[in-house]
Amino acid sequence: MIGDMTDENWGTRRVARRNRRRAAIAVTAIVVSLAFGIGGRYLATDGIIADRPALLWASGLLLAGALLIGFLWREIDELQRRRLVNGAALAGVTCMALLVLIKAAGRLVPVADPMIDVMMIGAMVMVATIIVQRVRG
Amino acid sequence: MKNRLKVLRAERDWSQAELAGRLDVSRQAVNAIETGKHDPSLTLAFRIGRLFSLSIEEIFDDR
Numbered sequence: 596m597i598g599d600m601t602d603e604n605w606g607t608r609r610v611a612r613r614n615r616r617r618a619a620i621a622v623t624a625i626v627v628s629l630a631f632g633i634g635g636r637y638l639a640t641d642g643i644i645a646d647r648p649a650l651l652w653a654s655g656l657l658l659a660g661a662l663l664i665g666f667l668w669r670e671i672d673e674l675q676r677r678r679l680v681n682g683a684a685l686a687g688v689t690c691m692a693l694l695v696l697i698k699a700a701g702r703l704v705p706v707a708d709p710m711i712d713v714m715m716i717g718a719m720v721m722v723a724t725i726i727v728q729r730v731r732g
Numbered sequence: 733m734k735n736r737l738k739v740l741r742a743e744r745d746w747s748q749a750e751l752a753g754r755l756d757v758s759r760q761a762v763n764a765i766e767t768g769k770h771d772p773s774l775t776l777a778f779r780i781g782r783l784f785s786l787s788i789e790e791i792f793d794d795r
Contacts, residue, residue, distance in 0.1 A: 605753065606746070606750040606751060606753025606754035606755075607747065607753050609754075609756065610752050610753040610758070610759060613753075613758075671758070672756070672758050673757070674757070674760060674764055674770050675758060675761070677770075729760070732760075732763065732767060732769050
């Protein structure tokens with residue numbers, strides 16, 4: 596790094612290196628998601644994964660997710676962290692409100708298993724919040 | 733918060749990416765600070781001051 600810092604454009608190269616590391620984390624996240632998704636289908640019988648493999652699978656997915664978020668957290672700066680936290684906070688509040696609404700609506704219209712839908716909506720809210728913040732500068 | 737970051741950067745003929753790299757932040761962060769859309773943390777403000785050899789008050793103005 597010190598050798599690089601004598602160069603006039605070392606800052607630009609540092610940004611490029613950081614972007615490459617972030618891209619590598621993003622690609623890894625996609626590959627891991629696909630691997631867990633496809634692998635999960637092989638474990639399932641009639642759409643249901645047996646209890647123990649399901650638990651191992653879910654634990655592995657959570658561990659991989661936590662590791663990737665940890666790596667990403669180290670690579671992003673304070674502005675990007677704030678945007679991420681804003682997105683996560685809004686997603687959390689949305690999920691809480693949706694769960695209450697679905698629970699109340701469930702008395703009138705039975706809903707089979709709304710948790711996965713609520714999680715997906717939460718994830719979409721988080722991504723949308725991050726994109727809107729980024730577009731607005 | 734107003735600041736002189738854009739002027740200081742221009743004086744040194746640095747791009748936003750170059751300044752971002754020297755501060756170890758993203759180019760988006762430099763842009764957001766320059767346009768007043770993001771107030772940097774105290775740590776980053778000190779880093780900016782050290783980079784330009786100026787005090788924080790000489791770069792940022794909260795009035």
